[in-house]
Amino acid sequence: MIAHASGRNYIIYLTLLMGYFLTLIPLPEWAQTFRPQWVALILIYWCMALPERVGVGLGFIVGLLLDVLTGTLLGQHALGLSVVAFVTIKLHLRVRVMPLRQQVFTIFIILLVERLLALWSTGAAGYPTPSLWYWVTPVIGMLLWPWIYILLRDTRRRFHVS
């Protein structure tokens, strides 16, 4: 993907790959709408932890690949995830020092922005507005954030990615 900087960047890519798997793995019909925005969540973490390594460019590429994988309009996730990366990098100094309980709300807003952009682009392309369940994923992402944060932080520390 992006030029290999020094250190153990592959851990970042591996976690993002995990995000792809979690997005693609089939779930029962009723659970599909509750699937969190895995890739966005993982991207937010890395943008927050290593803003000098992970940025808008990676967000764009990750989003583009996600578009191809999920068969959406080419550029829909690319736009969403590059904006997510941008906002996270702008906020990272402030959010990083917050306690997890408080971080959760910022994450919610960022995830909501991603959903909103996706809705906007599908709407512009003429697809019908989805049901209200569409908005439940940011809430689930917000509830999952503490676990994702701790998991990824421990991974990062174990493999000394910095």
Next chain:
Amino acid sequence: MVAGLLSISLMVLDHRFNTLESLRSTLSVVLYPIQYLASLPTLLSESASEAITSRDQLEEEREKLHADNLQLLARLQKFEALEAENMRLRALLDSSFKVGDRVLIAELMAVEQDPFRQVVLINKGKTSGLFEGQPVLDANAVVGQVTHINPITASVLLITDATHALPVQVNRNGLRTIALGTGLINQLELPHLPNNADIEVGDLLVTSGLGGRFPPGYPVAQVVAVEREPGRPFASVVAETTAHLDRVREVLLVWTLTPDRPQAVPAAEETAVTHSDVQRAPEANE
């Protein structure tokens, strides 16, 4: 900023023009291992459950298949006579007719797509000679049509997707209309029928072939609700698809063969089945 502009222009390009198909298909080949790995758990659990099926179950299934086969063969006997008769009558009328259909079996990949759209991924692609807009059926009825073709996979838009519309006719009386997808699984709506239209609950809808995409005469759906409100100009009619779109595992890709312009069909495909004995009513007669 740049990324934002780039993605917006990408979206416009992808939506308005077809210039990005090559980019999409190239990337899809690169990403195929990810999709394959993601479908692996399902594949493994399926093969595991196959491996531990009991002898009783297998025998039961064999019995059932045997009975089905007998029935189908019996029906086919009548079919051949009818086909010959149909050909003769058509020759009298001097109308064009379809020689038959060629089908190829494809399997659905256990990979999730956008949950708010009714799209599935199948394991056949450009290498199997698919074309865009190709009709996709299952054993019972119409499933959808091919929208994106990648070298080894293709995505199929189901007829229930909210952006899909399918020209149909009522099998009982030939009433023609359009069936729109609702975005809900297994449900179609027929919004363009006037209040006095002759349509009843239980009517079978078949493809009319008018759009030119789907061969005529394939079952699509069954009407489950008709509501006629005197104040409204149109009746609201809801139909349920004959194909079980939520449970389908294998689909058939169809090439319609016409005597004048045979479609380009891959030369030899192991799983391909030709059933030229299937005769369909021609579109020209409508």
